Amino acid sequence: MAKVRGAIVVDVEKCKGCGLCVVACPSKVIDLAKEVNGKGYNYAYMANPDACIGCANCAIVCPDTVITVYKVNTEANV
Amino acid sequence: MDVKDIIKEENLVYGKTKLLTDNIMHYCPGCTHGVVHKVLAEVIDEMGIQEKTIGVAPVGCSVLAYNYIDIDWHEAAHGRAPALATAINRLYPDKYVFTYQGDGDLASIGTAEIIHACNRGENIVVIFINNGIYGMTGGQMAPTSILDMPTSTTPYGRKVELNGYPLKITDLIAQLPGTCYVTRQSGHTPAAVRKLKKAITKAFENVGKKKGTSFIEVVSTCNSGWKLSPVKANEWMVEHMFPFYPIGDFKDE
Amino acid sequence: MADYKLMKGNEAIAEAAIRCGCDAYFGYPITPQSEVLETLMARKPWDETGMIVLQAESEVAAINMVYGGAGCGKKVMTSSSSPGISLKQEGISYIAGAELPCLIVNVVRGGPGLGTIQPAQSDYFQSVKGGGHGDYRLIVLAPASVQEMYDFVNLGFELAFKYRNPALILSDGVIGQMMEKVQLGSYKPRLTNEEIVARYGSWATTGKTHDRPRNIITSLDLDPYRQEQFNLKLQKKYREIEEKEVRFEKIACDDAEYLLVAYGSASRICQKAVDLAREKGIKVGLLRPITLFPYPTKAIREMLGQVKGILAVEMSAGQMVEDVRLAVDGKVKVEHFGRMGGVIATPNEVVAALEEKIIKG
Known part of the structure; x- marks a missing residue:
């Protein structure tokens, strides 16, 4: 039924793993990785990419502006 | 549909404004400063006023704000940003001058400067980050620390007998006829950030209309100073700070 | 034809500021120098040259207004007397640390503390040896007549801009209050904003344009090695001033x-x-x-x-x-x-x- 699909790109090396995006996501797409980046932070990533609706809530609350958001209307493609 | 088919330039809906530099912010993970910096940069970018905007950031965690937003900046002594902004505004009346101050800065050491700049109705924007604590120096009590709030100088919580009452400076500022727009916002949820952006946009538009001082308090977190995780800090802010510092407009003339 | 006028030392400071193309004066009343602010307010230079005059809420605010104005490339000044100059030391240190030009006038009265309102020369150490925190120097001019009060405003600004360093006129209650004949100079126009960009655009906060990196006025550098290099640069400048500017x-x-x-x-x-x-x-x-x-x-x-x-x-x-x-x-x-x-x-x-x-x- 998903008419829109979204995806995020996290600038892994700039992410500080604060986790604010995780709670801001209405679709539970994001989680913090078990791996760490160069600064030792568990960075954010799309754990559940299929659920992303490209709402950009994660990027809006991100204090370090490390999330870029993309969105397509899948219905229009049908 | 594969993720890599979605991640294409034509599908971009949200990215970093070019007014934010590529420097990694020195703020702690989850710090509200980052959110406010971002919103501020977006507003300046979207209004197309980069060449006309001059920021003044005094001592405090945001003393290095000049590393992050690509505009001309002044670093000011603790509390004195409104005095600098007064001069810049008077000397360049067509510029968009703003101060970016923390609670220790604005509501303690710089109380005289902020009150008088607002009372003169300087045509500037004041962004006031209130997290109830001195962040940069290591989490000491601020004038805005709420009662019973533990800090490094009130380890058993702020007590009236010893420390007096928390200062609702924005309530005072709203009484001053020089101010045209006084509001209290936050940046902890997507909806709050959107409202904050509207408030900052309105404040900068007020400068263009030469309406006087626009004052935006942002109730913020300091998870390092509060000794909470970023997510828990937001929850603590909602539970403890918001009842004392309720969100909303004081004045919009 | 020369333009002569009988005036007080403090009035001469105000008149010289207007005529030398000063952009702004920020002050606060204190005896024995209040005539500087009073004269400027009475003269309404904003109508004449566009110069801004503002009575600040304190000496602290006044010097920080100077800091703001100087940072954006304008020709700005303040004046006070000893207790007020003590309050300004924080700002003066920042201005010196940010390498900004400005003019400060001290019409000295006796101290310490509230002291007296009569003239003294007891602020020499404060003026010449530092005053505020950190290793810095002011260019200090000592007028001995009302004519020199007048002349040193322009000279002070010239030296301040030449070296990007605050200049101080160290006067006292005698020179500030006494009246003498002064030969007034002609009016020098204030610089336009375009001229300021052309002259000081490499450092002044005139608004970031696409053709230059953002300008940052600061005295902060958390890297101790860079901060040491900066201090060495300041010292080199002071040695150059000692070499060339002794009067x-x-x-x-x-x-x-x-x-x-x-x-x-x-x-x-x-x-x-x-x-x-x-x-x-x-x-x-x-x-x-x-x-x-x-x-x-x-x-x-x-x-x-x-x-x-x-x-x-x-x-x-x-x-x-x-x-x-x-x-x-x-x-x-x-x-x-x-x-x-x-x-x-x-x-x-x-x-x-x-x-x-x-x-x-």
Whole structure:
């Protein structure tokens, strides 16, 4: 039924793993990785990419502006 | 549909404004400063006023704000940003001058400067980050620390007998006829950030209309100073700070 | 045709500011310099030249307004008297640390603390040796007449912009309050914003344009090695100022066997003392430092083969005398004579001190 699909790109090396995006996501797409980046932070990533609706809530609350958001209307493609 | 088919330039809906530099912010993970910096940069970018905007950031965690937003900046002594902004505004009346101050800065050491700049109705924007604590120096009590709030100088919580009452400076500022727009916002949820952006946009538009001082308090977190995780800090802010510092407009003339 | 006017020293400061193209004055009332702000307000220079005059909420705010105005490339100034100048020290240190040009006027009164409202010269250390925190210097000019009060406003700004360093006019209640004939200069236009961008666009916060990186006015550098390099750069600048900008006046020094060293109003008393002493057959000269930083060390040193002793005369417990002693390096006798707390020495007292402390002693 998903008419829109979204995806995020996290600038892994700039992410500080604060986790604010995780709670801001209405679709539970994001989680913090078990791996760490160069600064030792568990960075954010799309754990559940299929659920992303490209709402950009994660990027809006991100204090370090490390999330870029993309969105397509899948219905229009049908 | 594969993720890599979605991640294409034509599908971009949200990215970093070019007014934010590529420097990694020195703020702690989850710090509200980052959110406010971002919103501020977006507003300046979207209004197309980069060449006309001059920021003044005094001592405090945001003393290095000049590393992050690509505009001309002044670093000011603790509390004195409104005095600098007064001069810049008077000397360049067509510029968009703003101060970016923390609670220790604005509501303690710089109380005289902020009150008088607002009372003169300087045509500037004041962004006031209130997290109830001195962040940069290591989490000491601020004038805005709420009662019973533990800090490094009130380890058993702020007590009236010893420390007096928390200062609702924005309530005072709203009484001053020089101010045209006084509001209290936050940046902890997507909806709050959107409202904050509207408030900052309105404040900068007020400068263009030469309406006087626009004052935006942002109730913020300091998870390092509060000794909470970023997510828990937001929850603590909602539970403890918001009842004392309720969100909303004081004045919009 | 020359334009002459009888005016107070403080009024001369205000008049000179307007005529030299000053962009803004930020002040706060304090005796004995309030006429600077009052004169400017009465003159309404904003109608005439566009100059801004603002009464700040405190001396602290006034100097920080200067800091803001100087950072955006404008020609800005403030004035005060001793207790107010103490309050300004924080801002002065920031301005020096950010390498900004500005002009500060101190019409000195007696201290310490609230002290008195009468004239004194007890702020020499504060003006010349630092005042605020950190290793910095001000360019310090010491006027001895109302004409020099007027002239040094323009000179102070010129030196401040030449070296991107705050300049201070160290006056006192005598020079600030007394009236003398002043030859006024012609009006110099204020710089336009375009001219400011052309001249100071490499550092001033005139608004970031696409053709340059953002300009940042700051005195902060958390990297100790860079901060040390910056301090070395400041020191190099101060050495250059010492090399090029020393100003002094010598009176009756050609045949002098004794030397008085005095600046500002004390130098005027000493001028009379020289006459009185010479009537008594004492060959004494006067060296008047006009710049207190840079100090006329070499000029004093050059007198050493000639004079048998030096008396430093100041309205203080003896501050400048330390710089005289540094210049002399123990080669001749150096003593200090001064009155304090707002008391002004008479020429006869100076002659008596010269005889007592230098000639007999």
